[in-house]
Amino acid sequence: MEIQSETARCFSLVFLSLVNLPISLVILCISTLRNLISSSFKMPHDGTQDGCSRRTVLVTGVGMAKGLTLARAFYLSRHQVIGADFEDHFIPCSGRFSKSLSRFYKLPRLDSPGYTRKYIDRLMQIIKDNEIDLWVSCSGVASAMEDAQAKEEVEFRTLCKCIQFDVATTSMLHEKHNFMRACSERRLPVPETHEVASKDEILKILSYSALQYPDRKYILKPVGMDDVNRGDMTLLPLPSKAATVEHVSRLFVSSSTPWILQQFIPGGEEYCTHALVVHGKLRCFVACPSAELLMHYTPLPQDDMLWQDMRDFTMKFLERSSNAGNMTGHMSFDFMVDSAVGKGNEIGSKTLYPIECNPRAHTAVVLFAQQGPEMRDMVRAYISAIEGPGDASSDGKILNGQNPGSEKLLVMPPNNTVSRYWIGHDIVSLLVHPTLRLIAGSVDFMDIFNSSFIFLEHLFAWEDGSFQAWDPLPAFVLYHIYWPLTILAAWWQGHRWSRINVSTTKIFAC
Structure with missing residues (x-):
C-alpha cells in the first residue's frame, strides 16, 4: 500500500504540472513578447549611473530562489553575473535559464568521490577563468563547510573576495551546540x-x-x-x-x-532573519515570521519591537565577537518568542531566544527583490566587500535615507514590500489538499472557501518568489521541468520523501 500511495502521489504531482502547462506557456509567451516589444518594461539598470565600477560576480546556488534573487539584483545594477549550481541526474537547474546570467557552470555532485577537493577546484577554475571580483555563496546546508574551505583558499590564491565566512566562523554558527555556546560567551540569552x-x-x-x-x-x-x-x-x-x-x-x-x-520555548511565535555582514558590520537585514517549512514571506515592519530586538541581537553578536573585522558572509538567525514573563531580552512580557543560526543566505532575501533604491543599496553593500574595512562606505551614497558617514549603514526592504509566495506550493497546499480532505470528509466547505480565499489573495496581491515578468523562464523551468523530473527520479530510485520545498529545491526524506 505504501508503494502504491507513493506512486500515486508522485504521478499526481507530475499530472498537476502537465495540467497547468498551457497556462504557464501563455504567461511565458506573453512575458517574452512584451519584453521584446517594450524595453521600458524592464527594471532600470542603476549601477553605472551611481558611478560604481562594473564588477564580475559569481553567484552559487542560482537554482534556489535566494541565489536567483541576488543574481538578478546584480544584473539589474549592470554587473556581470556568472551562475553555478549542482545538477543531479542530468536535471537542469532552473536558474541557469535566467536572463541575468552571462554564463552558467555545473558544480560537482555532492556524493561524488573526493567531492570537497573537486568542488573547491571547480570554484577556483571558474573564478580564474572569468576573473571574478566577488563570489556570493548561496549554496545550501549540505555544502556549508565546503564553502567555508573554498572561501579560505579562494581569498588566499586569488584577488576575488567572498561573501562567505571562514571555516572557524562557519563551524561556530553551523553547529547548533557551538552556536549556543557562542551566544552564551557573548552574554546573549539562549534556551x-x-x-x-x-x-x-x-x-x-x-x-x-x-x-x-x-x-x-x-x-x-x-x-x-x-x-x-x-x-x-x-x-x-x-x-x-x-x-x-x-x-x-x-x-x-x-x-x-x-x-x-x-x-522548548512555549508560545509558538517563530521568526527568521536574513543578514549580510561585511567586515564585521551589519549591512543588510530583514526579519519575518517563520515556520518549520516556511513558504510565505512577509517582512516585519521596522518599528516593530521584535524586529528591532532581532536586529540588536545580530549587532550585539557581531560587536562581541573578537574576530568581527574578519567576518564577511550571510548570517541568518531563527528565533522563538516566549510569551511568559522571564529574564533575558524582554519585550513587554515576551522573551526572545535564538534557537539556530544558518551561516548562509536565507530565502527571506527575496523580500529585497523589488524595484527601488533598496535593491541598489543592497547590491552596493555586497560590492563593498571588495574594498577594505575602512572603505566600506567609500561610494558616498545614502542607504535607506542614512548618511554613510554615520555608523548606521543598514539596508532594509522598502516599507511597501510585497509579500512572497510560491504558486506551485500554494496550488497543492491551499487547493488540492483541502479538496482531497473534503472528499474524505475531514473538512467542510467553509474550510475550502477559506483556503481558496487565501490562495486568491496570494495570487493577486502577493508575488511569486521565483517569477519575474522580465525574466520568466526560470519559474517555467522550475515548475514544469525541474520538479516533474526530480519527483520522477526520486520515484524511480525508490527514495521516499515527506515534503518538498519549492523555493530551495529540497526534498525531505522520510
Whole structure:
C-alpha cells in the first residue's frame, strides 16, 4: 500500500504540472513578447549611473530562489553575473535559464568521490577563468563547510573576495551546540541546550529537569543532516517515564551521531532573519515570521519591537565577537518568542531566544527583490566587500535615507514590500489538499472557501518568489521541468520523501 500511495502521489504531482502547462506557456509567451516589444518594461539598470565600477560576480546556488534573487539584483545594477549550481541526474537547474546570467557552470555532485577537493577546484577554475571580483555563496546546508574551505583558499590564491565566512566562523554558527555556546560567551540569552551522545545521557538530563523545573519541556534534534528526524517536535518528557524511555530508545544516538536536547520555548511565535555582514558590520537585514517549512514571506515592519530586538541581537553578536573585522558572509538567525514573563531580552512580557543560526543566505532575501533604491543599496553593500574595512562606505551614497558617514549603514526592504509566495506550493497546499480532505470528509466547505480565499489573495496581491515578468523562464523551468523530473527520479530510485520545498529545491526524506 505504501508503494502504491507513493506512486500515486508522485504521478499526481507530475499530472498537476502537465495540467497547468498551457497556462504557464501563455504567461511565458506573453512575458517574452512584451519584453521584446517594450524595453521600458524592464527594471532600470542603476549601477553605472551611481558611478560604481562594473564588477564580475559569481553567484552559487542560482537554482534556489535566494541565489536567483541576488543574481538578478546584480544584473539589474549592470554587473556581470556568472551562475553555478549542482545538477543531479542530468536535471537542469532552473536558474541557469535566467536572463541575468552571462554564463552558467555545473558544480560537482555532492556524493561524488573526493567531492570537497573537486568542488573547491571547480570554484577556483571558474573564478580564474572569468576573473571574478566577488563570489556570493548561496549554496545550501549540505555544502556549508565546503564553502567555508573554498572561501579560505579562494581569498588566499586569488584577488576575488567572498561573501562567505571562514571555516572557524562557519563551524561556530553551523553547529547548533557551538552556536549556543557562542551566544552564551557573548552574554546573549539562549534556551537551555545540551549536546547529548547517548540515550542514558538524555534520560538523566530529563530526570534532573523534572525535579528542578517540573513544567519545562525539551525537544530533540539531530546535529547533522537528518530529514527523517528534524521535523519531530515531540515534547519531552512524555506523560509517563515508560513512554519517554520508549521514545528515546527508538533514536540512534552516539558519540559519532550526537543530538541536541534543547528547552522548548512555549508560545509558538517563530521568526527568521536574513543578514549580510561585511567586515564585521551589519549591512543588510530583514526579519519575518517563520515556520518549520516556511513558504510565505512577509517582512516585519521596522518599528516593530521584535524586529528591532532581532536586529540588536545580530549587532550585539557581531560587536562581541573578537574576530568581527574578519567576518564577511550571510548570517541568518531563527528565533522563538516566549510569551511568559522571564529574564533575558524582554519585550513587554515576551522573551526572545535564538534557537539556530544558518551561516548562509536565507530565502527571506527575496523580500529585497523589488524595484527601488533598496535593491541598489543592497547590491552596493555586497560590492563593498571588495574594498577594505575602512572603505566600506567609500561610494558616498545614502542607504535607506542614512548618511554613510554615520555608523548606521543598514539596508532594509522598502516599507511597501510585497509579500512572497510560491504558486506551485500554494496550488497543492491551499487547493488540492483541502479538496482531497473534503472528499474524505475531514473538512467542510467553509474550510475550502477559506483556503481558496487565501490562495486568491496570494495570487493577486502577493508575488511569486521565483517569477519575474522580465525574466520568466526560470519559474517555467522550475515548475514544469525541474520538479516533474526530480519527483520522477526520486520515484524511480525508490527514495521516499515527506515534503518538498519549492523555493530551495529540497526534498525531505522520510
